[in-house]
Amino acid sequence: MTTARTTMKRRDFLKISATAAGALALEFCFPLAAARAAPQAGVTEVNAWILIHPDDRVVIRIARSEMGQGTLTALAQLVAEELDCDWAKVGAEFASPNEHFRRNRVWGSMSTGGSMGVRASQDYVRRAGASAREMLVGAAAQRWRVPAAECAADKGIVTHAPTGRKLRYGELAAEAAKIPAPKEVRLRDPKDWKIAGKSVRRLDIPDKVLGKPVFGVDVALPGMLHASIAQCPVFGGKLRGVDAKDALAMRGVKKVVQQEGFVAVIADSWWRADQALQKLDIEWDDAGNGRIGNAEITAMLREGLNAAGLPKARETGNVDRAFADAGQVARVIEAEYASPYLHHATLEPMTCTAWFKSDGSLEIWTSTQDGEAAMQAAAAASGLPLERIEVHKMMLGGGFGRRGFPQDFVGQGVAIAKAMPGVPVKLMWSREEDTRHGHYRPASIVRMKAGLDKQGRLVAMQTRVACPSILKALIPMAMRDGIDFTSVLGLADMPYTVPHQRVEYASRDGHVPVGFWRAPGQQNGFYRECFIDELAHAAGQDPLAYRLAMLAPGDKERLILEATAKAAGWGTPPPAGQHRGLAVMSGFGSFAAAVAEVSVSAAGALKVHRVVVGVDSGYVVNPDTCRAQAESNVAYGLGPVLYQEINIRNGRVVEANFNNFKLPTLAEMPKVETVLAPTGGFWGGHGEPAILPVAPAICNAVFAATGKRVRSLPLSHHDLRRPAPA
Amino acid sequence: MMNFNVNGKTHRVDVEPEMPLLWVLRDHLGLTGTKYGCGISACGSCVVLVDGEAVRSCGVRAGELAGKKIVTIEGLGQDGLHRIQQAWIDHEVPQCGYCQTGLIMSVAALLAKHPKPTDADIDRDITNLCRCGTYPRVRAAIHALAKG
Numbered sequence: 053m054t055t056a057r058t059t060m061k062r063r064d065f066l067k068i069s070a071t072a073a074g075a076l077a078l079e080f081c082f083p084l085a086a087a088r089a090a091p092q093a094g095v096t097e098v099n100a101w102i103l104i105h106p107d108d109r110v111v112i113r114i115a116r117s118e119m120g121q122g123t124l125t126a127l128a129q130l131v132a133e134e135l136d137c138d139w140a141k142v143g144a145e146f147a148s149p150n151e152h153f154r155r156n157r158v159w160g161s162m163s164t165g166g167s168m169g170v171r172a173s174q175d176y177v178r179r180a181g182a183s184a185r186e187m188l189v190g191a192a193a194q195r196w197r198v199p200a201a202e203c204a205a206d207k208g209i210v211t212h213a214p215t216g217r218k219l220r221y222g223e224l225a226a227e228a229a230k231i232p233a234p235k236e237v238r239l240r241d242p243k244d245w246k247i248a249g250k251s252v253r254r255l256d257i258p259d260k261v262l263g264k265p266v267f268g269v270d271v272a273l274p275g276m277l278h279a280s281i282a283q284c285p286v287f288g289g290k291l292r293g294v295d296a297k298d299a300l301a302m303r304g305v306k307k308v309v310q311q312e313g314f315v316a317v318i319a320d321s322w323w324r325a326d327q328a329l330q331k332l333d334i335e336w337d338d339a340g341n342g343r344i345g346n347a348e349i350t351a352m353l354r355e356g357l358n359a360a361g362l363p364k365a366r367e368t369g370n371v372d373r374a375f376a377d378a379g380q381v382a383r384v385i386e387a388e389y390a391s392p393y394l395h396h397a398t399l400e401p402m403t404c405t406a407w408f409k410s411d412g413s414l415e416i417w418t419s420t421q422d423g424e425a426a427m428q429a430a431a432a433a434s435g436l437p438l439e440r441i442e443v444h445k446m447m448l449g450g451g452f453g454r455r456g457f458p459q460d461f462v463g464q465g466v467a468i469a470k471a472m473p474g475v476p477v478k479l480m481w482s483r484e485e486d487t488r489h490g491h492y493r494p495a496s497i498v499r500m501k502a503g504l505d506k507q508g509r510l511v512a513m514q515t516r517v518a519c520p521s522i523l524k525a526l527i528p529m530a531m532r533d534g535i536d537f538t539s540v541l542g543l544a545d546m547p548y549t550v551p552h553q554r555v556e557y558a559s560r561d562g563h564v565p566v567g568f569w570r571a572p573g574q575q576n577g578f579y580r581e582c583f584i585d586e587l588a589h590a591a592g593q594d595p596l597a598y599r600l601a602m603l604a605p606g607d608k609e610r611l612i613l614e615a616t617a618k619a620a621g622w623g624t625p626p627p628a629g630q631h632r633g634l635a636v637m638s639g640f641g642s643f644a645a646a647v648a649e650v651s652v653s654a655a656g657a658l659k660v661h662r663v664v665v666g667v668d669s670g671y672v673v674n675p676d677t678c679r680a681q682a683e684s685n686v687a688y689g690l691g692p693v694l695y696q697e698i699n700i701r702n703g704r705v706v707e708a709n710f711n712n713f714k715l716p717t718l719a720e721m722p723k724v725e726t727v728l729a730p731t732g733g734f735w736g737g738h739g740e741p742a743i744l745p746v747a748p749a750i751c752n753a754v755f756a757a758t759g760k761r762v763r764s765l766p767l768s769h770h771d772l773r774r775p776a777p778a
Numbered sequence: 779m780m781n782f783n784v785n786g787k788t789h790r791v792d793v794e795p796e797m798p799l800l801w802v803l804r805d806h807l808g809l810t811g812t813k814y815g816c817g818i819s820a821c822g823s824c825v826v827l828v829d830g831e832a833v834r835s836c837g838v839r840a841g842e843l844a845g846k847k848i849v850t851i852e853g854l855g856q857d858g859l860h861r862i863q864q865a866w867i868d869h870e871v872p873q874c875g876y877c878q879t880g881l882i883m884s885v886a887a888l889l890a891k892h893p894k895p896t897d898a899d900i901d902r903d904i905t906n907l908c909r910c911g912t913y914p915r916v917r918a919a920i921h922a923l924a925k926g
Contacts, residue, residue, distance in 0.1 A: 120874030120910045253870065260875030261863040263811020263851035267876060270810035278805065303794065322814075323801035399815050399823055399876045399909045449813070449876030450909045483816045676870055680915070684873060687911020710820040710907060719901035721913035 096225035098187060099233060100147075100158040101131055101180040104225035108208050110137045113147040115159035116169040117421050118256060119451030120684075121739045122677030123169035125254045127177055129673055130170070133248040134181030134240060137221060138208040144255055149423035150442040163422040165456040165568060167640035167737020170673055174735055175239075182237035184228070191227035192219045242671050242732070251676035256447070268403040268419030268446040273476040276405070277306055279468045280326035281481055283314040283489050286338040286703035287563045291315060293335045299328035308332070309471045316468045322480055341563045341703040349562055349700060353497045356518035356558025357388075363534030365517075365544035369552030374503055374512035380552075381503030381512055385590055389500070389579040390764040393698035394493035394569055395713055400449020401486040404465025406430070407476035414441045415476075418465065419448040421456035429459035433466035452688070453568035454491060457526040487713055488705040491567025492698050494520040496539070498579045503552070508591025510584075510602065512552035515543050517576075520566045521559040534559070541573025542580050542637055542744070547609045548602035564700060570688055571639060571740035574747070578765065581635035581748030586761060595634060595752065596622050608643040608668055608731065609636050615729045616666030620647035630661055633752025637744035642669040642736030646686075646745035648722075650753040656773035660690065660720075660750055666727035669736035675728055682726040682742040689746030690716045695768040780840055784809065785853025795841025799833075800824045802840050803850060811851035811879045815907070822906030825880040825887075826850045832887035832903075851879035854886060862886055862923060869919040873910035881906045885920055894924040 094106045103111040112131045118124040128144045147159045160176055161168075185205050192210035193200040196217060203212050208221045242249060259265050284290060294315050296308040304324035309316045315334055319325035356362075374380045405417040414434050420426040423445045430441050448455060455461075461479065469477040481489070496519035503512035521536040530537075535557050537544070544555045588598035596617050603610035613636040617623075626632050629651045636645040649662040665682040672678050695714050699706040707713040726742075751762045758772050782789045784807060791806045798817075803809040803826070812835055815823030819837035826835045827849040854860045859867075862882050872878040881904070888895055888903045895903070900920055908916070 120872075122873070253867075256875065257867055257870060257872050260872040260878055261859075261866040261882060262855075263879040265875060266810070267813075269814065270804075272808060272810065321797075321801055321805040323797055323805065397909060399821065399874070399907065400813070448874060450874045452909070480814070483818075680870065680873060680912075683914050684911040687913060688909070709818055710816050711818060715821075715907045715909060716911070716913075717901075717907065718904050718913040718916060721911070721917075724914055 096229050098184045098225055098229050099180055100155065101177060102135065102184045104221050106222045108138065108220050108222035109141045109143060110135065110208070110221070111143045111145055113159065114144050115147045115152070115162045116173065117146075117162070117164040117423070117445055117448055117451065119164065119421060119448035119455070121169065121681055122254050122674060123164065124256060125252070126170045126673040126677065127173065128255060129248045129252060130174055130178050131181040133245055134178045135185050136205040136207065139247050139252060141208060142255070146423070146445045148442065149427045149445070150439070152424065153427065153438050162424045163456060164451065165421055165453055167642070167739040167741060169739070171641050171735035171737050178239050179237055182239060183233045186234045186237060187228040187231045188221055188224050190231045191224040194227065195219065195224075248673050249671070251674055254677060265447040267400050267449045268405070268417065269400055269449070269480050271405045271417040271446065271478055273405070273407065276476040276478055277318050277320060277472060278322040278325050279309070279316045279318045279477050279479040280322060280329045281314050281316040281464060281479060281485060282329055282332065282334060283485060284336045284338075285488065286336065286341050287565060288339040288341050289313070289703075290337045290339060291334070292337045295333040299331045302328045302331065307471055309468050311464075311467050314464060316464070316479065318468065318472060318477055322478070326482060338703055344563060344703045345701045346699055349495060349564070350497070352560045352562055353495065353518040356560035357497055357499055357516050359558055362516070362556040362558050364554060365535045365540040365557050366553055366555040369512070371512055371514050371552045371554040374552040375514070380505060382506045383504045383590070384501060385504065385587060386499070386501045387583055387586060387763060388497060389582065390497045391495065391575045391578065391692070392765070393495045393564060393700070394692055394696055395487055395490045395698050395707070396452045396454035396569055397487070397713060397715060398448070398450030398452060398454055401481040401483060402455070402461035403478065403480045404461045405476055405478040406465045406469035408434070408469055408473045410474055412440060414466070415444065416441065416462060416465070417444040417446055418462055419446050419455055420459060420462065421448070421451045421453075422459070425456070426459050426462045429462040430466050433463040434470065452570040453572065456568060458491065483710070484708045487708050490698070491565045493569030493572070493575070494522065494539070494566040496520075496575055498543070498576070500579065500583045502583070502587055504587065504591060508593060510548065510550050510587055513550050515555045516558065517543060517555065518558040518560055520561045520564070522566050522568060522572055524559060524561060525566055526568075538568070538572040540576070541639055542576040546580060547607060547638065548584070548599070549604060550602065563703070571743045573639065574744050577635065577637035577744040578747040578751065581637060581745065582751050582761070582763070585633070585748070585752045585755065599636065609638055611731060612636065612643040612666045612668045612729055613645040616645035616647055616664055616727050619666065619725065619727045620664035622647060627661070631753050631756035633749050633754070633756055635745035635748035635752060637748070638741065639744055640737040640740045641734070642667050642738065642741035644741040644744050646742075646749035648746075648749040648753045650750060650757055652754060652757040652772050652774070654774055656771060658694070658754065658767060658772060660722040662723040662725065663746065663749065664725045664727065665742045665745070666729055667738065667742050668729050668731050669738055669741070670730055670732055670734035672728050672730045678728055678738045679726040681738040683724045685740070685742035686724045686746055687716055687721060689743040690720065692765055693747045693750050693767055694720070695766045697766055780844075782807070782843060782848060783846065784848045785850060793840050795839060797840045799826070799835040799838045799840060799843060799848070803835060809850050809852050813876055813880060815877065820907070821877070822884060823877045823880040825883040825906065827883060827887060830887065830890060832884045851883060854882065860886070862889070865919040865923050869915045869922065871912050871915040871919055873912055877906055877908045878912070881908065881916060888920070889923060895920060
C-alpha cells in the first residue's frame with residue numbers, strides 16, 4: 053500500500069472559509085449569489101432557507117441536488133410562492149452539507165432520488181417561505197407601529213393598506229430575522245398560486261448554454277492534480293499486485309495509488325494520468341467470480357423461479373382454489389418475461405475531487421445525489437469526523453440513480469487524495485470504467501400465470517419474480533420480510549381488480565452490483581402490461597377496454613389511462629402504416645400511462661413515431677419542466693427497448709463505451725406529447741413515473757404491427773421481419 | 779511548446795503532440811465548457827469548431843492543429859449570447875446541461891452549412907448523445923433558428 057495514513061490531530065472544527073473554489077458551486081446562481089459561508093455584507097439569513105440582500109435579491113437554499121430534472125427551480129418556486137417575493141430577483145444556492153450537520157440537519161433530506169426532490173420537501177419548504185413572509189410583514193408592522201393584520205406582502209414589498217406606506221424586503225430583512233418564527237403558518241391553496249404552478253424559466257439554464265456551470269469534472273483548484281482509476285474488472289475481485297515502473301517514468305506522473313479494489317495514477321493532467329494507467333501491469337485476484345457469465349446468471353434466476361417456499365409480496369383471495377375450479381378459471385395463460393442488466397450511463401462519468409488541507413480538514417467537490425451521503429462516505433474513507441469535512445455539491449452531468457447509492461466514487465477520491473496530503477486531487481473515471489463499474493438495473497425473469505373466466509375476464513393471477521435485490525445490496529434495513537419492494541413494483545401493487553392474486557419473490561443476487569436505475573422496478577411495467585395485453589387479445593377485447601373493465605370508477609390509473617388514450621386518439625385509425633400500443637403503470641407517487649405509435653418495415657426495422665405520455669402527479673409546480681421530464685423519460689425508456697443491455701462474460705461487463713452500450717439519438721427520438729392531468733390532493737413525482745409505461749406501450753404497438761409478442765428485451769434480439777405476402 | 783489559436787487568442791502550451799485537443803482545452807487552458815463523455819468520438823460532448831467545422835476534440839491531437847482556428851463554447855457568442863444560445867434558452871433545452879455545449883457547437887456548424895436544415899439534415903449532422911433526452915427541444919430550437 054502506498055497510501056500513508058494521515059496523522060491529523062483532532063481539534064475543534066475550523067469553519068471552512070469560502071475559497072474561490074468553494075464559490076464555484078454557486079456559479080449557476082442569478083446573479084452570482086453570495087458565497088454561503090461568508091455572506092456579503094448586509095445579506096440576511098431570514099431563516100435557514102432564505103437569504104435576502106439589501107437590493108432585494110432573494111437567494112433560496114436548495115438541499116436536494118440538481119441533476120437535470122429542474123428540482124432546483126421547482127423548490128425555489130415553492131419557497132418564493134409563500135414568501136411573496138419578486139421571482140425576477142430569485143436565485144438559488146445549494147445548502148452546505150457540513151453546515152447541515154452542524155445545524156442539526158436543518159434542511160431535512162439531501163437525498164435526491166425516487167422522484168422525491170419536490171414531493172418529499174414541498175411541505176417544509178413552503179412553510180419556510182410562509183414563515184419568512186410573516187416575519188417580514190411583522191418587521192414592517194413594528195417599524196410602522198401598526199397591527200401586522202393591516203399589512204400585506206406582494207412581490208417583495210410590504211404595504212400598509214390604510215396609509216399606503218411601503219417597505220421593500222431588502223429594507224426589512226435584518227429586522228425580520230430577529231422576530232421569532234411564527235408557530236403556525238397557513239399555506240396557500242394551490243389554486244391561488246402565482247409563482248408555483250407556472251412554467252417560469254429554469255434558473256440554471258442561462259449558465260448551462262454558456263458552458264459556465266461547474267460540474268464535478270470541471271472543478272479546478274490551485275495546484276490540483278488529476279487521477280485516473282482502474283478497478284478490478286471482475287466484480288468482487290481484489291488487487292494482487294502492480295508493476296508501475298513504466299507508468300511512473302511517464303511525463304507528469306506523480307504517484308501510483310494501490311488499494312484493495314483499485315489502482316489509480318495521479319498526474320498533472322487527466323490524460324497523462326490515464327495514459328500512464330494503461331501502462332500499468334496489474335494482477336488481479338478475481339475472487340472466484342471469473343467464470344460467471346450470462347448463462348450462469350440466467351440459471352441463478354431460473355433456480356429462484358422454481359424454488360419452493362418463496363416470500364410472498366401479495367396474497368389475496370384464494371389463488372390455488374381459483375385455478376383448480378373450472379367454474380372460475382376457464383382458461384389459463386402463462387408467459388415468462390425477461391430483461392437484462394442495464395447501465396445508467398450518465399454523460400458525466402463518476403468523479404470526486406478531494407483535498408486534505410493543512411488545517412486538518414477535508415474538502416470534497418463531487419457530483420452527488422446526496423450531499424450528506426457523500427460526507428459520510430468521505431468520513432468513512434478518511435477516518436475524519438463529519439465536522440471536519442465539507443462537501444461542495446456540484447452540478448451533476450446526469451444522475452438517474454447512479455450517484456445516490458452508493459457513493460463509491462467519493463470513497464475512492466478520498467483514498468487517492470490521502471496519498472497526496474495538502475494537494476487537491478480530482479478523480480475522474482474513464483467512460484470504460486464508468487460502463488464496467490456501474491450499479492446496474494437488475495436483470496430479472498418473471499413468470500406470470502393468468503386465469504380467465506368464460507368471458508375472458510382476469511380472475512386469478514400468480515406471479516413469480518426472480519430478481520437481484522437492490523435493497524439487500526444497498527439499504528438492507530428497507531427489506532421487509534424478504535421482499536424488496538423495488539423488485540415487485542407494479543406486481544405486488546397491481547391496480548387491476550383481480551380477486552385472486554399471489555406474487556412471490558426470489559431474490560437471487562449474484563456478484564454483479566445492482567442499483568437504483570431510473571424508476572427502479574420499471575421492468576415490471578414491461579412484464580405486466582405486455583402480459584395484460586396478451587390477455588386482452590386472448591379474450592378478443594380491445595386493450596384499453598380490457599384494462600378499464602378492471603379499474604374502478606375514479607381510480608387514478610383509470611383516469612390517467614383514459615386521458616392519455618383520448619389525447620392519443622385511441623380508437624381512431626392511426627396514421628397509415630403505423631400501429632398503436634398502450635400501457636398504464638404507476639410509481640414514485642404519480643400515475644402514468646402511455647400510447648405509442650410505431651411502424652415496422654418488412655425488413656423488420658422498428659420506428660417509434662410518437663409517444664403520448666400522461667402523468668397525474670396531484671399537483672404540478674412547473675408544467676414546462678414536467679413536460680421536459682416526460683420527454684426525458686421517453687428517451688431514457690427507449691434505449692432498453694431498442695438495444696441496451698449489459699452482458700457478463702468471465703465475471704466482467706462486456707460493454708465498454710457508447711459504441712457498444714448505445715444511447716438513443718436525435719434521429720431515433722419519437723415525437724412526444726405530454727398530458728399533464730393533475731387531480732390534486734396528493735404530491736407525486738416527475739423524474740421517473742413517465743418512464744414506467746414507455747417500454748410496454750412500444751412493445752404492445754410492436755405486437756399490433758407484427759403479431760409478434762416480445763417477451764424479452766432488447767428488441768435487437770428479436771426478428772421483427774414479416775413474411776413476404778404470398 | 780505549441781501554439782493554439784482558441785477563441786481568437788493565441789495560447790502557448792507545453793503539451794505532447796499526441797494529447798487530444800479536449801485535454802489541452804480542459805486541463806491546460808481551463809476551458810471546461812467542452813466536456814469529456816467517451817474519448818472515442820462517439821458522444822459529441824467535446825465538439826468544438828476547428829476552422830468552422832464541428833470536430834470531436836477528444837479525437838484530434840494537439841499536434842494537428844497548427845495554424846487552425848479553434849472556437850469553443852466560451853468563444854461562441856463573442857458579445858454575449860450567440861443566437862443559438864438564445865434559442866436554447868427560449869426553448870428551455872438543457873436538463874442536466876452536460877452535453878449541451880457540444881450540441882450547441884454542432885448546431886453552429888450545421889447552421890453555417892445549412893441555414894435552413896431539414897429534419898433529415900438535422901438527423902444526419904446532429905448525432906450528439908444526450909442522456910436526458912432533450913432531443914425534441916433541440917429539434918424545435920433548430921427549426922426556430924432556421925425561421926430566423
